[in-house]
Amino acid sequence: MPQIKFDQFEAETLDDADPLRLFRDKFHIPKTKDGNATIYLTGNSLGLQPKSVRGYIEQELLDWETLGVEGHVYAKNPWLPYHEFMTKPMAAVVGAKPVETVVMNSLTVNLHLMMVSFYRPTTSRYRIVIEKGAFPSDRYAVESQLRFHGYSSEPEAVATGYHAAIEKNPVATDPGSDRRDSLIELTPRTGEATLRTEDIIETIEREGDSIAVILLGGVNYYTGQAFDMKAITDAGHKAGAVVGFDLAHAAGNIELNLHDWNVDFAAWCTYKYLNGGPGSVGGAFVHERHAKAFDLPRFAGWWGHDKETRFLMGPEFRPIAGAEGWQISNPPILQMAALCASLEIFAEAGMPALAVKSRLLTGYLETLLAAIENPRIQVITPRELSGRGCQLSIRVQDADKSLFAAIADQGVTADWREPDVIRVAPAPLYNSFADVYKFVEILKKCLK
Numbered sequence: 001m002p003q004i005k006f007d008q009f010e011a012e013t014l015d016d017a018d019p020l021r022l023f024r025d026k027f028h029i030p031k032t033k034d035g036n037a038t039i040y041l042t043g044n045s046l047g048l049q050p051k052s053v054r055g056y057i058e059q060e061l062l063d064w065e066t067l068g069v070e071g072h073v074y075a076k077n078p079w080l081p082y083h084e085f086m087t088k089p090m091a092a093v094v095g096a097k098p099v100e101t102v103v104m105n106s107l108t109v110n111l112h113l114m115m116v117s118f119y120r121p122t123t124s125r126y127r128i129v130i131e132k133g134a135f136p137s138d139r140y141a142v143e144s145q146l147r148f149h150g151y152s153s154e155p156e157a158v159a160t161g162y163h164a165a166i167e168k169n170p171v172a173t174d175p176g177s178d179r180r181d182s183l184i185e186l187t188p189r190t191g192e193a194t195l196r197t198e199d200i201i202e203t204i205e206r207e208g209d210s211i212a213v214i215l216l217g218g219v220n221y222y223t224g225q226a227f228d229m230k231a232i233t234d235a236g237h238k239a240g241a242v243v244g245f246d247l248a249h250a251a252g253n254i255e256l257n258l259h260d261w262n263v264d265f266a267a268w269c270t271y272k273y274l275n276g277g278p279g280s281v282g283g284a285f286v287h288e289r290h291a292k293a294f295d296l297p298r299f300a301g302w303w304g305h306d307k308e309t310r311f312l313m314g315p316e317f318r319p320i321a322g323a324e325g326w327q328i329s330n331p332p333i334l335q336m337a338a339l340c341a342s343l344e345i346f347a348e349a350g351m352p353a354l355a356v357k358s359r360l361l362t363g364y365l366e367t368l369l370a371a372i373e374n375p376r377i378q379v380i381t382p383r384e385l386s387g388r389g390c391q392l393s394i395r396v397q398d399a400d401k402s403l404f405a406a407i408a409d410q411g412v413t414a415d416w417r418e419p420d421v422i423r424v425a426p427a428p429l430y431n432s433f434a435d436v437y438k439f440v441e442i443l444k445k446c447l448k
């Protein structure tokens, strides 16, 4: 990066040198009350709308209007195979083969579907590893899976009578088992905000015989820490466990190589970095080596059935080989149209180029924050480039939400996470160096 002088001119010079600068114009940037573009730094929560989305959705509305049910076959983009249009570009985003990738459902639903197949506890190997401070939905999903199989992570589960229900539940693998150690939460060392890879590996090695599944966020939503997914997967496999990741904050943010890393399964949403729109359809990855594991238990539905014979409507479920075999229902075309538009932009920009810009942009943010020299500010996201994506989580000592409100009042859209963290995520597709510069100037002013 060239010498930084910390002024707006320098930020604009960096923007002029940015090979991806024209991508910003492909997005609608929300406006402030006085008509200026907001400084939108919350693509880690909801990505912006590509301008092409409207045309994609209008095409499907038109085909529905004019063709009705015939649109399944005769629409410009036929609805029957519609999800397949996204398979290749989505596989490229997560470093997977098309057979390993499917766009379906939503994130937590997909996590459950993956755990139905891949969490197969035995008497000795029954524990699930997550990170402490995992996104609440992940924790709820994992705990409910543990309970479903007759395990408890919390003493309260006994008090709620959950075990009584399980004893009557023929699905429970180990009915009556009262293991409250079934959830392992990886916790940072005292005084540290993020996990050390060596500590994660050490836990996996130490507890390995009893671990059934390791399920971490590829990038933690709160700290912005990106985990060493390859090292964790290797250690998990060595211990005999299945390894999966929630990639909500990783897909479209960092370069992923799910296939090469040998990850067993993954699930993600597409409304954050992937700009698929509010509540957009999720993604799932199942490694090729499980593609024909038809004996794995799964929750089945007709959309996962062999495509050649699906419409013979036979009584026997025959899953499609690969990730598509985990589908259940026919998918929402209007929502998928938005995602198609966005994935086209990703295919054009390419993850490698986005990752290069992301490092520069977030590095610039980090440098400007350090230059404020305000002891109240601490970036809790790891400094190493391999340990993060575009998000920086800024802890502000003794701050309350009024600081965040003051920043928002100046035209910044970021987000606040209790008790004292502002999350800022310059997205390389549409954020500029000028955005970052202006944000830091506003933060500086508000801190005073």
Ligand SMILES: Cc1ncc(COP(=O)(O)O)c(C=O)c1O
Pocket: 106, 107, 108, 109, 135, 137, 138, 217, 221, 246, 248, 249, 269
């Ligand atoms: C890490 C993580 N997991 C799970 C979820 C829940 O996603 P969904 O509501 O799409 O199931 C989110 C949502 O933001 C998330 O960030």
